[in-house]
Amino acid sequence: MKNSDVIVFDMDGVLMDVTDSYRESIVRTVRHFTGTAVSRERIQDYKNQGGWNNDWALSQRLAADLGVDVPYEEVANYFVSIFLDEGLIHRERPIPASGLLERLAGKYELAIFTGRSRKEATISLAREGWLGHFHLVASDDVENEKPAPDGLLQIAALKPGKQLLYIGDTVDDARSGKAAGVPFVGIASPTSPKRAELVAALESEGAVAVLNDVNELESLL
Secondary structure (H helix, E strand, C coil), rough: CCCCCCCEEEEEECCCCCCCCCCHHHHHHHHHHHCCCCHHHHHHHHHHHHCCHHHHHHHHHHHHHHHCCCCCCHHHHHHHHHHCCCHHHHEEECCCCCCHHHHCCCCCCEEEEECCCCCHHHHHHCCCCCCCCEECCCCCCCCCCCCCCCHHHHHHHHHHCCEHHHHHCCHHHHHHEEEEECCCECCCCCCCCCHHHHHHHHHHHHCCCCCHHHHHHHHHC
């Protein structure tokens, strides 16, 4: 990590606390189609398994587990309607403390590889005044989403000869880093449901460290 040149961040759970935005949208989407309120612990169980980086697909799967089969497009449309149109995206909050990103930018190049669409990522980055501070790779910029390494490989190709470091909070982030040959630092918030299981999962996927939040990153660099 000491020789890192480019720090690549995931967004959700790393730069933004999405407890009341993306995670709440999953809960509301599943409840809309099934009438049942799925727990945050159950959502995290799926995230810890890996393969559920796409929250629309996870919402569809959770509804199916509750006995209601819903077409993917219908799930996605409803999710977007509450996340964007009703404004749940604006209920998230930034995690980095004041000055952190500016200090890091003084020493490293900064990038983002996120499972968000470019539209959703841009809304949040613009709101926080971060637009233009990162090279952004979103879900619609890659052929294969995480845990595939496409986004990290795309960033690496633009930074020849430079060492990347990836910061993420899910098993899929860790697997993406491993597949790309990029060292990975995990984030496991003390308030995260199933935190002990998440830490174990990130470590088992090769995380070089697991932090409580992104504000601890400077101590590693």
